[in-house]
Each structure stands twice: as structure tokens, then as C-alpha cells.
Amino acid sequence: MKAVTDDKQPAPADTPIEQQLYAIRQKIQPRSVHGVFASWRIALVLLTQVLYYGLPWLQWDSRQAVLFDLAARKFYIFGLVFWPQDFVYLTGLLILSALALFLFTAVAGRLWCGYACPQTVYTEIFMWVENWLEGDHLARRKLDQSPWNANKLRRRGLKHLVWMLIALWTGFTFVGYFTPIQTLAAEVASASLGPWETFWILFYGFATWGNAGFMREQVCKYMCPYARFQSVMFDSDTLTVTYDSSIGEPRGPRSKKTDYKAAGLGTCVDCEVCVQ
Ligand code: SF4
Structure with a gap:
């Protein structure tokens, strides 16, 4: 996404935003998965x-x-x-x-x-x-x-x-x-x-x-x-492999003994293994 403004000057709220539809590929070295x-x-x-x-x-x-x-x-x-x-x-x-x-x-x-x-x-x-x-x-x-x-x-x-x-x-x-x-x-x-x-x-x-x-x-x-x-x-019943922010957020590390719900956390421990 590219705003049509100078980087140092925040764009006024009503400035049209130009969206770039193409992103240059970032090389990915994915981790092998088993299961x-x-x-x-x-x-x-x-x-x-x-x-x-x-x-x-x-x-x-x-x-x-x-x-x-x-x-x-x-x-x-x-x-x-x-x-x-x-x-x-x-x-x-x-x-x-x-x-x-x-x-x-x-x-x-x-x-x-x-x-x-x-x-x-x-x-x-x-x-x-x-x-x-x-x-x-x-x-x-x-x-x-x-x-x-x-x-x-x-x-x-x-x-x-x-x-x-x-x-x-x-x-x-x-x-x-x-x-x-x-x-x-x-x-x-x-x-x-x-x-x-x-x-x-x-x-x-x-x-x-x-x-x-x-x-x-x-x-x-x-x-x-x-x-x-x-x-x-797709509808809400379709099976998909995706991150579910409604149960994952707010993400954050915690010890195994911590009750994450009581600590106000979601299920995501923010380890980033899922995106390696
Ligand atoms: S069918 Fe699916 S996996 Fe195959 S090229 Fe299209 S989006 Fe990619």
C-alpha cells in the first residue's frame, strides 16, 4: 500500500490511498512439516x-x-x-x-x-x-x-x-x-x-x-x-488452515503453568513456528 504523500508528512484523512496490487516475492525457506x-x-x-x-x-x-x-x-x-x-x-x-x-x-x-x-x-x-x-x-x-x-x-x-x-x-x-x-x-x-x-x-x-x-x-x-x-x-463452515485471530489474540509468551485466560491472553504463544 503506498500513500501518495511525503513519508515525513502524514497524509490528511481524506487523501486517496493508492494500492499496489503486486508485491515483489520475498524468498521463503519453509520449515519441513510432519503429520x-x-x-x-x-x-x-x-x-x-x-x-x-x-x-x-x-x-x-x-x-x-x-x-x-x-x-x-x-x-x-x-x-x-x-x-x-x-x-x-x-x-x-x-x-x-x-x-x-x-x-x-x-x-x-x-x-x-x-x-x-x-x-x-x-x-x-x-x-x-x-x-x-x-x-x-x-x-x-x-x-x-x-x-x-x-x-x-x-x-x-x-x-x-x-x-x-x-x-x-x-x-x-x-x-x-x-x-x-x-x-x-x-x-x-x-x-x-x-x-x-x-x-x-x-x-x-x-x-x-x-x-x-x-x-x-x-x-x-x-x-x-x-x-x-x-x-x-467459502463460508463460515468451510474447512481452512488459517490463523484464527478470535481465539489466538491477544498473543504472547506465557509459562506452561499460567492460566492464559486469567492472564487476558489468547491461545497464540507468538512462537512464529507456523510461519517458518
Ligand atoms: S490451484 Fe491452488 S495451488 Fe494451484 S496454482 Fe491455483 S491457487 Fe495455487
Whole structure:
């Protein structure tokens, strides 16, 4: 928020305030969390990725089980073949998916965001790599602040190498849903990829690398259309993970023996662990 006034001169009460809608990203090194919901997320990340990376390699009646052959205008999904005139099924499927998304959001909040959205899933995978190669949140903060030296170069270089390999594999798999993946793999091996295949593998890989490695929550805040209208599906009964100021405030440290209600405090001990 930026007042259109000199910093030293407080703005008169009726001065219009200019609001900035964009905030430059502050780098966050989040603490790892454990528990039931974090375990669910790990399970869902693994499940969605086994499906995503594995499906194009499945064969069905001597052809790829799931293949969207745009050139031949035929979509193969296991035993089914869809032609352009079958588009109505896709429309129906999209309507059902949208309604299911609205229902689950209204009942249980940001389920999609937390467990299945590609932005969450790839950010989570990239953070596993970060945690593995650079250490926990404290070690990563220390590395951020340290000057460039052999250790920092090696850790950062390795991290980006692994991120790029994952991103390229993701781009390759994406194209493998539109071009038979076995042919695509042979083309990659013989360095004879077509220009469009090369473009899409690199473009999708680059988007994965940039979104999961650098932009992270900026995608949710500024780019995602779902985030724009999520709040209209919320009501006071929707489950959300958020700070409840009505029970947390007034915050403050206290000894375990203190009766916080008698001391005029809320439940928040102001430890800041929830925002690390
Ligand atoms: S806000 Fe959008 S991009 Fe972010 S996790 Fe939710 S659906 Fe994904």
C-alpha cells in the first residue's frame, strides 16, 4: 500500500490511498512439516506422479493406452477412441470436474490446491530436492546469506541440475501424451526430434522449472484463475488452515503453568513456528 504523500508528512484523512496490487516475492525457506496431512500430501504427490509419468508408457492393443493424437484428430483412452464429434463427452467431463471442484472447495476448502494441483506437486518435489541437497530451512537460509564459494556453487549447481532433469522429464512426458512416447524416446536418443516436439519439451520443462523452482506461491497469488474465485465458495463452515485471530489474540509468551485466560491472553504463544 503506498500513500501518495511525503513519508515525513502524514497524509490528511481524506487523501486517496493508492494500492499496489503486486508485491515483489520475498524468498521463503519453509520449515519441513510432519503429520497426518503432510503424509497425505506425500502420498498424493507420489500417486499423481506415478500416473502422470507412467500412463504414456502403458500399451493397449499394440498402441499407446492414452494418446491424444491431434494430427489424426483421434483421442485414445484405453479401449475407447474419441473423434471430433465426440467433443460433447469432453464438455460433460469438464462440467462435472468443475462442479466437483466447487463442491469439494465449499465443503473442505483448498483440497485441490493442497494435494493435487501441479503447482503444489512440483513445488513439493523441487523442495524435496532442495532439502536433500542444501539441508533444512536453517541450512538453506545460511547458504543464502553465505558468499559464493566452492560449497555454495556445488550445492546450487547440483540442485539446478536435478531440477532441470526433472523439468525436462516432465516436458518430455507431456509431449508423450500427444506423440507416441516410444517414438519420441527413440527420436531423443537419435537427436532427431522435430521442431515442435523440441519446442514443447523445452517450453513445458522451462515452465515447470520456473514455476516450481522460483515463482512458487507467486503463481497462486497472481496467475492462477482458480485462486481468483476460490473465496466465493467459502463460508463460515468451510474447512481452512488459517490463523484464527478470535481465539489466538491477544498473543504472547506465557509459562506452561499460567492460566492464559486469567492472564487476558489468547491461545497464540507468538512462537512464529507456523510461519517458518
Ligand atoms: S491457487 Fe491455483 S496454482 Fe495455487 S495451488 Fe491452488 S490451484 Fe494451484
